[in-house]
Structures are given as C-alpha cells and as structure tokens.
Amino acid sequence: MDERAKAKAELTAFANTYDCQAFHDIQSFLQSDTDIVVECANIDTAKSTSLDIIKQKDLMLISIGAFADPIFAERVEQASQESGHRIYLPSGAIGGLDVLKAAKLDGGLESVTLTTRKPAHSLTTDLITAEQVLFEGPARDAIEQFPKNANVAIVLSLAGLGIEKTHVRIIADPDVTQNIHHITATGAFGVMELMIKNNPSPDNPKTSHVTGASILAAIANLESVVVVGT
Numbered sequence: 001m002d003e004r005a006k007a008k009a010e011l012t013a014f015a016n017t018y019d020c021q022a023f024h025d026i027q028s029f030l031q032s033d034t035d036i037v038v039e040c041a042n043i044d045t046a047k048s049t050s051l052d053i054i055k056q057k058d059l060m061l062i063s064i065g066a067f068a069d070p071i072f073a074e075r076v077e078q079a080s081q082e083s084g085h086r087i088y089l090p091s092g093a094i095g096g097l098d099v100l101k102a103a104k105l106d107g108g109l110e111s112v113t114l115t116t117r118k119p120a121h122s123l124t125t126d127l128i129t130a131e132q133v134l135f136e137g138p139a140r141d142a143i144e145q146f147p148k149n150a151n152v153a154i155v156l157s158l159a160g161l162g163i164e165k166t167h168v169r170i171i172a173d174p175d176v177t178q179n180i181h182h183i184t185a186t187g188a189f190g191v192m193e194l195m196i197k198n199n200p201s202p203d204n205p206k207t208s209h210v211t212g213a214s215i216l217a218a219i220a221n222l223e224s225v226v227v228v229g230t
C-alpha cells in the first residue's frame, strides 16, 4: 500500500472508532450534511480552505493567526456576509476576551500586553539553559515568527486593540513545564490581569490541552438556550 492509501485507511479506521465518516477531499466533505466545519490544522490550511467552506458552511477556526493577514480577513468576512454563514473563533488557550470586548465599549482600552512563557523545547531547538526572551513586539510580528505558538496573540488582538497595538513577549523557559499566558489590559474600565498556566497536551506539548476543550465549549454554546460569558 502506498503512503497516501495508508493514510486514508488510517483515517477511515480512526473515524470508525468514533462512529464518524471520514472524508478524503474537501469537496465531498462540503457536500455532506455537516452543519459546521472546525479547522484544527494550521494557518496555511485555514487560509487555503476557509473561502470555499464559508460559502457553504459555518466555520470554526482555531488557527486564528490566519486573521493576521488583512486580505484573508477581509475576503472571508465578505464571503461570510454574502453566504450568511458565520465564523467562530474560540478562546483557545487563553481567556479574558469577554472583558476586552466589554472594555472597548466602556470608554476604550489603552493597552493590552501578552507574555507567553513556554518550555524552551516547545519554542526552539536551540539549547537554552536560562529563560530567554525570543520575541518582543506587536502581535502581527509574533504570529509571523511563531505561527504555532502565537494564535492566542491574534485572538486577543481581535477582541482588543488589534494586531499592531497588542504588545507580545514570548519567553523560552527551561524551568517551566506549562504553557503560561499572562495578559495585562488597561483602559477606562480599570485593569485586567489574567494568568493561565495550561497543562500541555501530553503528546503535543507546544499546544495547551485546554485548546481542544475550548472548541468543544464553543460548539456547545451554539446549541445553548442560555449562553454564558460571551
């Protein structure tokens, strides 16, 4: 069996264990009676498939870094308006988005800073023996340099001050075992300090385990009669 056939067989077997159907191309998937498509692949895939999807289905994206590309964001938002299908961006590995959205309506935000601290090996193959700031600058540049680690910076930007004004620091730390995100926001509303110390996914440590659960919670929200904390 060649590699492609092997991958297909594995996917089909995996789907069967969950009583699901596996699709092997996007068009047959989009022709199915699926209500919503959840992307959990990578930014390039999000960018290359979202336009086709949003014409036919609601879409939930977790590779939110795609929205740092203004041309992509404009196109997909326009296609969404035309089709009537909606785009959902879950909170993923962070929180506090509800506060930022309210703060913007409550006299405006002045500053939003995100410090992400991860185990050094999740961020770089370089040998790091003491904590090291690998990046400091706007969210726009953070996602360009760390596309697998700075999606949180982009969702934070979308909720708050945008990709130019959201300040990001990324620290590789050999002494931590969790993915730690520390948000400080100031504005007319007051001050928000939020720190989340996420346990990494056991077999995929760069990604916080709670990320998948945030997708499930966002899907549950779609069906809820009472929607809490949005």
Ligand SMILES: NC(=O)C1=CN([C@@H]2O[C@H](COP(=O)(O)OP(=O)(O)OC[C@H]3O[C@@H](n4cnc5c(N)ncnc54)[C@H](O)[C@@H]3O)[C@@H](O)[C@H]2O)C=CC1
Binding pocket: 040, 041, 042, 043, 045, 062, 063, 064, 091, 092, 093, 094, 147, 148, 149, 151, 152, 155, 204, 206, 207, 208, 211
């Ligand atoms: N918004 C947030 O808070 C967070 C976002 N992320 C992002 O979520 C995405 C998924 O993260 P991980 O599971 O860690 O990534 P991963 O790279 O470990 O897994 C992605 C999977 O998608 C598959 N894939 C790639 N292209 C595909 C395509 N065109 N069609 C179908 N499958 C495809 C890959 O084979 C792989 O199995 C990444 O973009 C990551 O950066 C991760 C953590 C937090």
Ligand SMILES: O=C([O-])CC(=O)C(=O)O
Binding pocket: 093, 147, 148, 149, 150, 151, 152, 153, 179, 198, 206, 207, 208, 209, 211
């Ligand atoms: O999982 C995390 O802690 C955050 C992450 O990788 C991302 O935002 O891309």
